[in-house]
Amino acid sequence: MIVVVDPGAATTNLGDKIIAEAVERELIAPLRNAKLDVHRVPLHGTLTDGQRELIAQADDVIVSGTNLLSDHMRFRRSWQWDRKDIELTAGKLTTFGVGWWQYQRSGIDPLSARWLRSLRGTHAWAVRDEYSARRLGKAGVHAAHTTCPTLWSCSTQTLPSNERRAVVTLTDYNQERAADEQLVRALNSRFDEVLYWPQGPGDAVYLTSLAGVGPEQILAPTLEAFDAALLAGDTAYVGLRLHGGVRAIQLGVPSLILSVDNRAREISKSVDLAAPSRFAVNEIEHAMRSGEERKLAIPTETIDGWRRGWTG
Structure with a gap:
């Protein structure tokens, strides 16, 4: 089972709706066409017990869109879930079209890098730009620059x-x-x-x-x-x-x-x-x-x- 963390659910920013459409078209629909069992949970807001159970049971969790990553993920996160909820994804997390929160000079702190490595699954983390891919690489997390999925249909x-x-x-x-x-x-x-x-x-x-x-x-x-x-x-x-x-x-x-x-x-x-x-x-x-x-x-x-x- 795959759980996709959806930026378009429970959001107040209509840009997240544009991202969510691309996530549906470019990721969720192909996964379902391949006969894979896919469920959504919201990126924004507090998870329900049922949503936590889905994450705990999932083989893979793919979090989509937004400025999710930073040099201090373990301490100050753009991802507003409780840390215990994020840690439900340990060993099975992949990103899809995410990027770095602003420019940061210091480089990722060792504890945050180790934390990210504990979360990663078996798939490369797909990020929206080469800058984010380089930052993850320095943290020891394999990443692929796939740009933002909203641009996949554009030439x-x-x-x-x-x-x-x-x-x-x-x-x-x-x-x-x-x-x-x-x-x-x-x-x-x-x-x-x-x-x-x-x-x-x-x-x-x-x-x-x-x-x-x-x-x-x-x-x-x-x-x-x-x-x-x-x-x-x-x-x-x-x-x-x-x-x-x-x-x-x-x-x-x-x-x-x-x-x-x-x-x-x-x-x-x-x-x-x-x-x-x-x-x-x-x-x-x-x-x-x-x-x-x-x-x-x-x-x-x-x-x-x-x-x-x-x-x-």
């Missing part, structure tokens, strides 16, 4: 060109008011219509606090509203939310993702995704009109080999 990224309308995301968890208001001014100058999608629970409040953003520009906080706005025609995506931008790429919509932390930055380095810094004003203004089409360097051979290790 190219097209940057905006002459679209009339933009759908935009900013973020409440990494606020830079001066830079964000400068971006709003650039967007209002470049596009005839600018709409904003609140991917996270605090985004709408932050968006309406910015000069140049009105409440009538805020879309409903649903994935359905976001998809509909992207697909309305003559529309491009520009934004700070990584998975909002990936969703646009999935839908064939021109997309410019702006880096605010190591996630987009390291994925950019690993698969040649265009993701300039939010502070790179001239580069952003050029990219909003470039129309460049970039071939993404998706590591398909590594992906296929990793997935065959499960499905045969």
